[in-house]
Amino acid sequence: MKKIILFLTLILGSLVFANEKPLIVGMELAYPPFEMSDENGKPTGISVDMAYALGEYLGRDIIIEDMAYGGLIPALKTKKIDIIISSMSVTDERKQSVSFSTPYAKSYLAMLVNNKSGITNANDLNQKGKKVAVKKGTSGHTVAQKYFPNAEILVFDKESASILEVSQGKVDAFIYDPLTIYRNWTRNSETTTPLLAQFETESQPWAVAYRKGEEDLGAQIDEFIIEYKANGGFNKLADKYLGEERAFFTEKNVPFFFD
Template identity: 55%
Template sequence: MSNGIKWLFFIALVLCLQMAASVPARAAGKPLVVGMELAYPPFEMTDASGKPDGVSVQLAYELGKALGRPVEIKNMAFDGLIPALKTGKIDLIISSMTATAERAKSIDFSDPYLSTGLCLLVNKKVPGSTIADFDQPGRAIAVKKGTTGHLYASNNLKKAKVLVLDKEAAAVLEVVQGKADAFIYDQMSTYQNFQRNRETTRPILKPFQTESWAIGLRKGNDELKAKVNRFLFEFRKTGGFGKLGDRYLKEEKDAFKQLGYPFFL
Protein backbone atom coordinates (compact mmCIF):
# COMPACT_ATOMS: atom_id res chain seq x y z
CA MET A 1 0.00 0.00 0.00
CA SER A 2 1.49 3.36 -1.05
CA ASN A 3 2.02 6.20 1.41
CA GLY A 4 -0.71 8.22 -0.34
CA ILE A 5 -3.28 5.46 0.02
CA LYS A 6 -2.23 4.85 3.63
CA TRP A 7 -2.72 8.56 4.35
CA LEU A 8 -6.20 8.59 2.77
CA PHE A 9 -7.15 5.46 4.73
CA PHE A 10 -5.97 7.09 7.97
CA ILE A 11 -8.01 10.25 7.29
CA ALA A 12 -11.12 8.18 6.49
CA LEU A 13 -10.66 6.16 9.73
CA VAL A 14 -10.33 9.33 11.83
CA LEU A 15 -13.46 10.83 10.26
CA CYS A 16 -15.43 7.64 10.93
CA LEU A 17 -14.32 7.60 14.57
CA GLN A 18 -15.27 11.26 14.98
CA MET A 19 -18.72 10.66 13.48
CA ALA A 20 -19.30 7.65 15.71
CA ALA A 21 -18.22 9.58 18.79
CA SER A 22 -20.52 12.47 17.95
CA VAL A 23 -23.73 10.39 17.72
CA PRO A 24 -24.24 9.92 21.49
CA ALA A 25 -23.43 13.57 22.08
CA ARG A 26 -26.04 14.70 19.58
CA ALA A 27 -28.60 12.30 21.04
CA ALA A 28 -27.90 13.55 24.56
CA GLY A 29 -28.28 17.12 23.38
CA LYS A 30 -31.60 16.64 21.60
CA PRO A 31 -33.98 19.43 22.72
CA LEU A 32 -36.65 18.53 25.24
CA VAL A 33 -39.76 20.20 23.84
CA VAL A 34 -42.08 21.25 26.66
CA GLY A 35 -45.61 22.48 25.97
CA MET A 36 -47.42 25.02 28.14
CA GLU A 37 -49.78 27.96 27.86
CA LEU A 38 -47.84 31.10 28.82
CA ALA A 39 -50.91 32.85 30.22
CA TYR A 40 -51.04 31.62 33.80
CA PRO A 41 -48.73 33.71 36.01
CA PRO A 42 -46.74 33.09 38.09
CA PHE A 43 -46.55 29.50 36.83
CA GLU A 44 -46.53 29.98 33.05
CA MET A 45 -45.93 33.49 31.71
CA THR A 46 -43.49 35.76 29.88
CA ASP A 47 -41.10 38.27 31.41
CA ALA A 48 -40.70 41.95 30.48
CA SER A 49 -38.62 41.01 27.43
CA GLY A 50 -41.15 38.45 26.20
CA LYS A 51 -39.16 35.36 27.24
CA PRO A 52 -40.87 32.39 28.95
CA ASP A 53 -40.75 32.63 32.73
CA GLY A 54 -42.50 31.35 35.83
CA VAL A 55 -42.53 28.34 38.14
CA SER A 56 -43.28 25.81 35.39
CA VAL A 57 -40.73 27.33 33.01
CA GLN A 58 -37.96 27.15 35.61
CA LEU A 59 -39.03 23.61 36.51
CA ALA A 60 -38.71 22.65 32.84
CA TYR A 61 -35.23 24.19 32.63
CA GLU A 62 -34.11 22.34 35.77
CA LEU A 63 -35.48 19.08 34.36
CA GLY A 64 -33.55 19.69 31.14
CA LYS A 65 -30.33 20.16 33.13
CA ALA A 66 -30.93 16.89 34.97
CA LEU A 67 -31.50 15.06 31.67
CA GLY A 68 -28.59 16.76 29.92
CA ARG A 69 -30.88 18.22 27.25
CA PRO A 70 -31.60 21.81 26.20
CA VAL A 71 -35.21 22.86 26.71
CA GLU A 72 -37.49 24.37 24.09
CA ILE A 73 -40.71 25.93 25.41
CA LYS A 74 -43.72 25.68 23.07
CA ASN A 75 -46.49 28.15 23.90
CA MET A 76 -49.96 26.89 22.93
CA ALA A 77 -53.57 26.94 24.06
CA PHE A 78 -54.20 24.74 27.08
CA ASP A 79 -56.79 22.57 25.33
CA GLY A 80 -54.29 21.92 22.52
CA LEU A 81 -51.58 20.51 24.78
CA ILE A 82 -52.74 16.90 24.95
CA PRO A 83 -53.28 16.62 21.16
CA ALA A 84 -49.81 18.11 20.62
CA LEU A 85 -48.28 15.59 23.02
CA LYS A 86 -50.05 12.63 21.42
CA THR A 87 -48.94 13.63 17.91
CA GLY A 88 -45.30 14.14 18.94
CA LYS A 89 -45.17 17.92 18.54
CA ILE A 90 -44.03 18.20 22.16
CA ASP A 91 -42.28 15.77 24.52
CA LEU A 92 -43.85 16.84 27.81
CA ILE A 93 -46.62 19.00 29.26
CA ILE A 94 -45.69 21.20 32.22
CA SER A 95 -48.61 23.59 32.41
CA SER A 96 -50.28 23.42 35.83
CA MET A 97 -52.15 20.39 34.52
CA THR A 98 -54.26 18.36 36.92
CA ALA A 99 -53.76 14.61 36.65
CA THR A 100 -57.31 13.34 36.14
CA ALA A 101 -58.60 9.86 35.38
CA GLU A 102 -60.11 11.15 32.13
CA ARG A 103 -56.81 12.63 30.90
CA ALA A 104 -54.94 9.50 32.01
CA LYS A 105 -56.90 7.53 29.40
CA SER A 106 -54.94 9.24 26.63
CA ILE A 107 -51.63 10.31 28.24
CA ASP A 108 -49.40 9.26 31.13
CA PHE A 109 -48.58 11.40 34.15
CA SER A 110 -45.53 11.73 36.35
CA ASP A 111 -45.76 11.55 40.12
CA PRO A 112 -47.67 14.60 41.46
CA TYR A 113 -45.52 17.64 42.17
CA LEU A 114 -48.14 20.03 43.55
CA SER A 115 -51.44 19.79 45.45
CA THR A 116 -54.21 22.35 45.13
CA GLY A 117 -57.99 22.51 44.84
CA LEU A 118 -60.92 24.08 43.05
CA CYS A 119 -62.52 27.08 44.74
CA LEU A 120 -64.47 30.21 43.82
CA LEU A 121 -63.90 33.83 42.90
CA VAL A 122 -67.29 35.49 43.39
CA ASN A 123 -68.84 38.87 42.75
CA LYS A 124 -68.72 40.87 45.98
CA LYS A 125 -72.44 41.68 45.85
CA VAL A 126 -73.54 38.05 45.54
CA PRO A 127 -74.22 36.08 48.75
CA GLY A 128 -73.06 32.50 49.23
CA SER A 129 -70.17 30.55 50.75
CA THR A 130 -70.24 27.11 49.10
CA ILE A 131 -70.45 25.70 45.58
CA ALA A 132 -73.99 24.49 46.41
CA ASP A 133 -75.01 28.10 47.15
CA PHE A 134 -74.05 29.05 43.60
CA ASP A 135 -75.52 26.04 41.81
CA GLN A 136 -78.98 27.57 41.87
CA PRO A 137 -81.50 28.71 39.23
CA GLY A 138 -80.72 32.20 38.00
CA ARG A 139 -77.02 31.92 38.87
CA ALA A 140 -74.23 31.99 36.26
CA ILE A 141 -70.85 30.36 36.84
CA ALA A 142 -67.83 30.97 34.61
CA VAL A 143 -65.21 28.33 33.78
CA LYS A 144 -62.14 28.26 31.55
CA LYS A 145 -62.44 25.83 28.65
CA GLY A 146 -60.53 22.57 29.06
CA THR A 147 -59.77 22.98 32.78
CA THR A 148 -60.85 20.78 35.66
CA GLY A 149 -63.19 23.61 36.66
CA HIS A 150 -64.91 23.15 33.30
CA LEU A 151 -65.05 19.39 33.84
CA TYR A 152 -66.41 19.78 37.36
CA ALA A 153 -69.13 22.15 36.19
CA SER A 154 -70.15 19.83 33.36
CA ASN A 155 -70.45 16.85 35.67
CA ASN A 156 -71.81 18.41 38.85
CA LEU A 157 -73.66 21.68 38.29
CA LYS A 158 -77.30 20.98 37.59
CA LYS A 159 -79.12 24.29 38.13
CA ALA A 160 -76.76 27.20 37.42
CA LYS A 161 -75.93 28.42 33.92
CA VAL A 162 -72.32 27.55 32.99
CA LEU A 163 -70.38 30.10 30.92
CA VAL A 164 -67.46 28.44 29.10
CA LEU A 165 -64.71 30.92 28.17
CA ASP A 166 -61.37 30.52 26.43
CA LYS A 167 -59.30 32.75 28.71
CA GLU A 168 -58.89 33.13 32.46
CA ALA A 169 -58.98 36.94 32.13
CA ALA A 170 -62.32 36.76 30.34
CA ALA A 171 -63.82 34.62 33.11
CA VAL A 172 -62.57 37.03 35.79
CA LEU A 173 -64.02 39.97 33.86
CA GLU A 174 -67.44 38.28 33.78
CA VAL A 175 -67.38 38.16 37.59
CA VAL A 176 -66.06 41.71 37.94
CA GLN A 177 -68.82 43.07 35.70
CA GLY A 178 -71.52 40.98 37.39
CA LYS A 179 -72.29 38.93 34.28
CA ALA A 180 -71.24 35.81 36.19
CA ASP A 181 -71.78 35.21 39.90
CA ALA A 182 -68.65 33.09 40.32
CA PHE A 183 -65.62 31.65 38.56
CA ILE A 184 -64.34 28.12 39.32
CA TYR A 185 -60.54 27.98 39.38
CA ASP A 186 -57.60 26.89 41.52
CA GLN A 187 -56.79 28.41 44.92
CA MET A 188 -53.65 30.34 44.01
CA SER A 189 -55.09 31.97 40.90
CA THR A 190 -58.33 32.77 42.71
CA TYR A 191 -56.38 34.57 45.42
CA GLN A 192 -54.32 36.50 42.85
CA ASN A 193 -57.40 37.52 40.86
CA PHE A 194 -59.03 38.72 44.07
CA GLN A 195 -55.93 40.80 44.83
CA ARG A 196 -56.29 42.52 41.46
CA ASN A 197 -60.03 43.09 41.90
CA ARG A 198 -60.59 43.72 45.60
CA GLU A 199 -63.38 46.25 45.10
CA THR A 200 -65.61 43.97 43.04
CA THR A 201 -64.76 40.38 44.05
CA ARG A 202 -64.17 38.15 47.06
CA PRO A 203 -62.50 34.71 47.24
CA ILE A 204 -63.91 31.54 48.74
CA LEU A 205 -60.61 29.71 49.08
CA LYS A 206 -61.73 26.55 50.87
CA PRO A 207 -61.49 23.91 48.10
CA PHE A 208 -64.53 21.85 47.23
CA GLN A 209 -62.39 19.46 45.17
CA THR A 210 -58.72 18.68 45.85
CA GLU A 211 -56.36 18.10 42.92
CA SER A 212 -52.75 17.28 42.07
CA TRP A 213 -50.66 18.70 39.24
CA ALA A 214 -48.28 16.44 37.32
CA ILE A 215 -46.14 16.39 34.19
CA GLY A 216 -47.83 14.88 31.11
CA LEU A 217 -46.03 12.32 28.94
CA ARG A 218 -46.92 10.19 25.92
CA LYS A 219 -48.27 6.72 26.66
CA GLY A 220 -45.57 4.06 26.82
CA ASN A 221 -42.64 6.45 27.31
CA ASP A 222 -41.66 4.62 30.50
CA GLU A 223 -37.94 5.41 30.36
CA LEU A 224 -38.55 9.16 30.26
CA LYS A 225 -41.27 8.86 32.90
CA ALA A 226 -38.84 7.14 35.29
CA LYS A 227 -36.25 9.88 34.72
CA VAL A 228 -38.85 12.62 35.30
CA ASN A 229 -40.02 11.00 38.54
CA ARG A 230 -36.45 10.64 39.77
CA PHE A 231 -35.83 14.31 39.01
CA LEU A 232 -38.98 15.42 40.86
CA PHE A 233 -37.96 13.40 43.92
CA GLU A 234 -34.44 14.86 43.98
CA PHE A 235 -35.63 18.40 43.21
CA ARG A 236 -38.00 18.36 46.17
CA LYS A 237 -35.43 16.68 48.43
CA THR A 238 -32.85 19.37 47.71
CA GLY A 239 -35.29 22.26 48.28
CA GLY A 240 -35.88 23.17 44.65
CA PHE A 241 -39.63 23.62 45.00
CA GLY A 242 -39.20 25.70 48.14
CA LYS A 243 -36.86 28.05 46.29
CA LEU A 244 -39.33 28.45 43.42
CA GLY A 245 -42.08 29.22 45.93
CA ASP A 246 -39.95 31.90 47.59
CA ARG A 247 -38.98 33.38 44.21
CA TYR A 248 -42.41 33.56 42.56
CA LEU A 249 -45.01 33.15 45.32
CA LYS A 250 -43.62 34.80 48.46
CA GLU A 251 -46.61 37.09 49.01
CA GLU A 252 -49.11 34.31 48.38
CA LYS A 253 -47.18 31.95 50.64
CA ASP A 254 -47.36 34.42 53.53
CA ALA A 255 -51.02 35.22 52.86
CA PHE A 256 -52.07 31.56 52.82
CA LYS A 257 -50.26 31.03 56.12
CA GLN A 258 -52.19 33.91 57.69
CA LEU A 259 -55.48 32.57 56.32
CA GLY A 260 -54.76 29.09 57.71
CA TYR A 261 -54.55 27.34 54.35
CA PRO A 262 -51.59 25.04 53.58
CA PHE A 263 -49.19 26.32 50.94
CA PHE A 264 -49.01 23.59 48.37
CA LEU A 265 -45.70 24.03 46.45
Protein backbone atom coordinates (compact mmCIF):
# COMPACT_ATOMS: atom_id res chain seq x y z
CA MET A 1 0.00 0.00 0.00
CA LYS A 2 2.81 2.39 0.87
CA LYS A 3 4.45 1.63 -2.47
CA ILE A 4 1.21 2.47 -4.31
CA ILE A 5 0.86 5.75 -2.42
CA LEU A 6 4.49 6.61 -3.15
CA PHE A 7 3.97 5.80 -6.83
CA LEU A 8 0.87 7.98 -7.03
CA THR A 9 2.67 10.80 -5.25
CA LEU A 10 5.48 10.67 -7.77
CA ILE A 11 3.04 10.67 -10.66
CA LEU A 12 1.11 13.63 -9.27
CA GLY A 13 4.35 15.46 -8.56
CA SER A 14 5.43 14.92 -12.16
CA LEU A 15 2.13 16.28 -13.44
CA VAL A 16 2.40 19.38 -11.28
CA PHE A 17 5.97 19.92 -12.46
CA ALA A 18 4.90 19.56 -16.08
CA ASN A 19 2.09 22.08 -15.60
CA GLU A 20 4.46 24.52 -13.96
CA LYS A 21 6.98 24.37 -16.80
CA PRO A 22 7.33 27.92 -18.15
CA LEU A 23 5.87 28.69 -21.55
CA ILE A 24 8.51 30.39 -23.69
CA VAL A 25 6.92 32.98 -25.94
CA GLY A 26 8.86 34.33 -28.90
CA MET A 27 8.31 37.85 -30.20
CA GLU A 28 10.27 40.73 -31.68
CA LEU A 29 10.10 43.66 -29.27
CA ALA A 30 10.21 46.20 -32.06
CA TYR A 31 6.58 46.79 -32.96
CA PRO A 32 4.98 49.21 -30.50
CA PRO A 33 2.50 49.16 -28.96
CA PHE A 34 2.06 45.43 -29.58
CA GLU A 35 5.61 44.25 -28.84
CA MET A 36 8.12 46.63 -27.26
CA SER A 37 10.35 47.35 -24.27
CA ASP A 38 9.82 49.97 -21.58
CA GLU A 39 12.46 52.45 -20.38
CA ASN A 40 13.97 49.73 -18.20
CA GLY A 41 14.20 47.21 -21.03
CA LYS A 42 11.28 45.16 -19.73
CA PRO A 43 8.91 43.63 -22.32
CA THR A 44 5.59 45.44 -22.55
CA GLY A 45 2.75 46.01 -24.97
CA ILE A 46 -0.45 44.37 -26.15
CA SER A 47 1.13 41.04 -27.10
CA VAL A 48 3.08 40.92 -23.84
CA ASP A 49 -0.05 41.51 -21.77
CA MET A 50 -1.83 38.89 -23.83
CA ALA A 51 1.00 36.40 -23.26
CA TYR A 52 0.85 36.87 -19.50
CA ALA A 53 -2.93 36.49 -19.56
CA LEU A 54 -2.48 33.24 -21.49
CA GLY A 55 0.03 32.04 -18.91
CA GLU A 56 -2.41 32.78 -16.12
CA TYR A 57 -5.13 30.89 -17.99
CA LEU A 58 -2.84 27.86 -18.46
CA GLY A 59 -1.36 28.04 -14.98
CA ARG A 60 2.15 28.46 -16.39
CA ASP A 61 4.85 31.07 -15.98
CA ILE A 62 5.71 33.06 -19.09
CA ILE A 63 9.20 33.76 -20.43
CA ILE A 64 9.44 36.32 -23.23
CA GLU A 65 12.22 35.70 -25.75
CA ASP A 66 13.03 38.72 -27.90
CA MET A 67 14.41 37.84 -31.34
CA ALA A 68 14.41 39.01 -34.95
CA TYR A 69 11.07 38.50 -36.65
CA GLY A 70 12.56 36.34 -39.39
CA GLY A 71 14.00 33.98 -36.78
CA LEU A 72 10.76 33.31 -34.91
CA ILE A 73 9.50 30.35 -36.94
CA PRO A 74 12.92 28.65 -37.10
CA ALA A 75 13.20 29.07 -33.31
CA LEU A 76 9.76 27.53 -32.85
CA LYS A 77 10.57 24.56 -35.07
CA THR A 78 13.84 23.89 -33.23
CA LYS A 79 12.08 24.15 -29.84
CA LYS A 80 13.95 27.22 -28.64
CA ILE A 81 10.55 28.77 -27.99
CA ASP A 82 7.12 27.20 -27.42
CA ILE A 83 4.80 29.62 -29.20
CA ILE A 84 4.90 32.88 -31.15
CA ILE A 85 2.81 35.91 -30.22
CA SER A 86 4.22 38.66 -32.41
CA SER A 87 1.44 40.18 -34.55
CA MET A 88 2.04 37.33 -36.97
CA SER A 89 -0.27 37.03 -39.95
CA VAL A 90 -1.60 33.64 -40.98
CA THR A 91 -0.38 32.80 -44.49
CA ASP A 92 -0.43 29.63 -46.59
CA GLU A 93 3.37 29.67 -46.67
CA ARG A 94 3.67 29.84 -42.87
CA LYS A 95 1.03 27.14 -42.41
CA GLN A 96 3.38 24.74 -44.14
CA SER A 97 5.83 25.14 -41.26
CA VAL A 98 3.72 25.83 -38.15
CA SER A 99 0.17 25.58 -36.85
CA PHE A 100 -1.95 28.58 -35.93
CA SER A 101 -4.58 29.27 -33.30
CA THR A 102 -7.92 30.83 -34.02
CA PRO A 103 -7.26 34.46 -35.04
CA TYR A 104 -7.37 37.10 -32.32
CA ALA A 105 -7.06 40.18 -34.53
CA LYS A 106 -6.99 41.17 -38.15
CA SER A 107 -5.13 43.71 -40.18
CA TYR A 108 -4.39 44.59 -43.78
CA LEU A 109 -1.65 46.41 -45.60
CA ALA A 110 -1.34 50.12 -46.27
CA MET A 111 1.38 52.35 -47.70
CA LEU A 112 3.52 55.26 -46.57
CA VAL A 113 4.64 57.16 -49.65
CA ASN A 114 7.10 59.95 -50.19
CA ASN A 115 5.39 63.25 -50.94
CA LYS A 116 7.36 63.64 -54.18
CA SER A 117 6.68 60.11 -55.43
CA GLY A 118 3.52 61.01 -57.33
CA ILE A 119 1.80 57.91 -55.90
CA THR A 120 -1.87 58.31 -55.01
CA ASN A 121 -2.96 54.65 -55.10
CA ALA A 122 -1.50 51.15 -55.36
CA ASN A 123 -1.66 51.07 -59.16
CA ASP A 124 0.77 53.99 -59.35
CA LEU A 125 3.38 51.88 -57.59
CA ASN A 126 3.33 48.93 -59.97
CA GLN A 127 5.56 50.35 -62.67
CA LYS A 128 9.18 50.28 -63.65
CA GLY A 129 11.31 52.87 -61.94
CA LYS A 130 9.32 52.78 -58.72
CA LYS A 131 10.95 51.45 -55.56
CA VAL A 132 9.14 49.69 -52.71
CA ALA A 133 10.60 49.18 -49.22
CA VAL A 134 9.51 46.14 -47.19
CA LYS A 135 10.59 44.55 -43.94
CA LYS A 136 12.08 41.11 -44.38
CA GLY A 137 9.78 38.20 -43.61
CA THR A 138 6.61 40.27 -43.16
CA SER A 139 3.33 40.01 -45.02
CA GLY A 140 4.25 43.26 -46.74
CA HIS A 141 7.31 41.52 -48.18
CA THR A 142 5.21 38.67 -49.60
CA VAL A 143 2.36 40.84 -50.87
CA ALA A 144 4.68 43.35 -52.54
CA GLN A 145 6.13 40.61 -54.73
CA LYS A 146 2.60 39.65 -55.80
CA TYR A 147 1.06 43.08 -56.33
CA PHE A 148 4.02 45.11 -57.58
CA PRO A 149 6.03 42.86 -59.95
CA ASN A 150 7.10 45.80 -62.10
CA ALA A 151 8.55 47.81 -59.22
CA GLU A 152 11.93 47.29 -57.57
CA ILE A 153 11.45 45.74 -54.13
CA LEU A 154 14.07 46.60 -51.52
CA VAL A 155 14.17 44.37 -48.44
CA PHE A 156 15.27 45.72 -45.05
CA ASP A 157 15.79 43.99 -41.72
CA LYS A 158 14.31 46.84 -39.70
CA GLU A 159 11.17 48.90 -40.02
CA SER A 160 13.09 52.05 -39.09
CA ALA A 161 15.41 51.64 -42.07
CA SER A 162 12.44 51.35 -44.43
CA ILE A 163 10.85 54.48 -42.99
CA LEU A 164 14.09 56.42 -43.34
CA GLU A 165 14.39 55.44 -47.00
CA VAL A 166 10.86 56.70 -47.71
CA SER A 167 11.31 59.90 -45.73
CA GLN A 168 14.53 60.71 -47.57
CA GLY A 169 12.97 59.95 -50.95
CA LYS A 170 15.31 57.05 -51.73
CA VAL A 171 12.29 54.77 -52.19
CA ASP A 172 8.77 55.66 -53.20
CA ALA A 173 6.75 53.66 -50.67
CA PHE A 174 6.86 51.42 -47.62
CA ILE A 175 4.27 48.66 -47.15
CA TYR A 176 3.13 47.66 -43.67
CA ASP A 177 0.04 47.61 -41.47
CA PRO A 178 -2.03 50.82 -41.19
CA LEU A 179 -1.14 51.47 -37.55
CA THR A 180 2.57 51.52 -38.33
CA ILE A 181 1.91 53.66 -41.39
CA TYR A 182 -0.16 56.11 -39.35
CA ARG A 183 2.37 56.39 -36.53
CA ASN A 184 5.33 56.93 -38.84
CA TRP A 185 3.42 59.47 -40.88
CA THR A 186 2.83 61.55 -37.71
CA ARG A 187 6.62 61.58 -37.19
CA ASN A 188 7.41 62.37 -40.84
CA SER A 189 4.41 64.40 -41.95
CA GLU A 190 6.50 66.93 -43.87
CA THR A 191 7.95 64.32 -46.22
CA THR A 192 5.42 61.49 -46.35
CA THR A 193 1.72 60.73 -46.88
CA PRO A 194 -0.26 57.73 -45.56
CA LEU A 195 -2.37 55.75 -48.03
CA LEU A 196 -4.60 53.74 -45.71
CA ALA A 197 -6.99 52.30 -48.30
CA GLN A 198 -6.75 48.51 -48.43
CA PHE A 199 -5.19 47.41 -51.70
CA GLU A 200 -4.86 43.64 -51.26
CA THR A 201 -7.89 41.42 -51.60
CA GLU A 202 -8.06 40.03 -48.07
CA SER A 203 -7.40 41.13 -44.50
CA GLN A 204 -4.51 39.53 -42.67
CA PRO A 205 -5.66 37.53 -39.60
CA TRP A 206 -3.22 37.47 -36.69
CA ALA A 207 -2.89 34.31 -34.63
CA VAL A 208 -0.63 32.50 -32.16
CA ALA A 209 1.79 30.09 -33.84
CA TYR A 210 2.69 26.76 -32.27
CA ARG A 211 4.52 23.62 -33.37
CA LYS A 212 2.79 21.12 -35.62
CA GLY A 213 1.71 18.09 -33.65
CA GLU A 214 1.06 20.04 -30.46
CA GLU A 215 -2.66 20.25 -31.02
CA ASP A 216 -3.51 19.92 -27.33
CA LEU A 217 -1.68 23.16 -26.63
CA GLY A 218 -3.31 24.70 -29.68
CA ALA A 219 -6.77 23.77 -28.39
CA GLN A 220 -5.99 25.39 -25.03
CA ILE A 221 -4.83 28.56 -26.76
CA ASP A 222 -8.02 28.62 -28.84
CA GLU A 223 -10.13 28.30 -25.69
CA PHE A 224 -8.20 31.16 -24.08
CA ILE A 225 -8.63 33.46 -27.09
CA ILE A 226 -12.37 32.81 -27.32
CA GLU A 227 -12.87 33.43 -23.60
CA TYR A 228 -10.54 36.44 -23.48
CA LYS A 229 -12.35 38.06 -26.42
CA ALA A 230 -15.79 37.33 -24.94
CA ASN A 231 -14.74 38.98 -21.67
CA GLY A 232 -13.61 42.13 -23.47
CA GLY A 233 -9.89 41.49 -22.96
CA PHE A 234 -8.80 42.71 -26.38
CA ASN A 235 -10.95 45.82 -26.21
CA LYS A 236 -9.37 46.66 -22.85
CA LEU A 237 -5.89 46.28 -24.36
CA ALA A 238 -6.89 48.55 -27.25
CA ASP A 239 -8.16 51.18 -24.82
CA LYS A 240 -4.95 50.90 -22.77
CA TYR A 241 -2.48 51.15 -25.64
CA LEU A 242 -4.33 52.48 -28.69
CA GLY A 243 -6.97 54.96 -27.54
CA GLU A 244 -5.87 57.85 -29.79
CA GLU A 245 -5.22 55.64 -32.80
CA ARG A 246 -8.52 53.83 -32.46
CA ALA A 247 -10.38 57.15 -32.44
CA PHE A 248 -8.53 58.25 -35.61
CA PHE A 249 -9.30 54.99 -37.40
CA THR A 250 -12.95 55.23 -36.44
CA GLU A 251 -13.13 58.81 -37.71
CA LYS A 252 -11.57 57.81 -41.05
CA ASN A 253 -13.73 54.65 -41.30
CA VAL A 254 -10.60 52.49 -41.36
CA PRO A 255 -10.96 48.90 -40.04
CA PHE A 256 -9.33 48.37 -36.65
CA PHE A 257 -7.43 45.34 -35.34
CA PHE A 258 -10.04 44.06 -32.90
CA ASP A 259 -13.25 45.16 -34.67
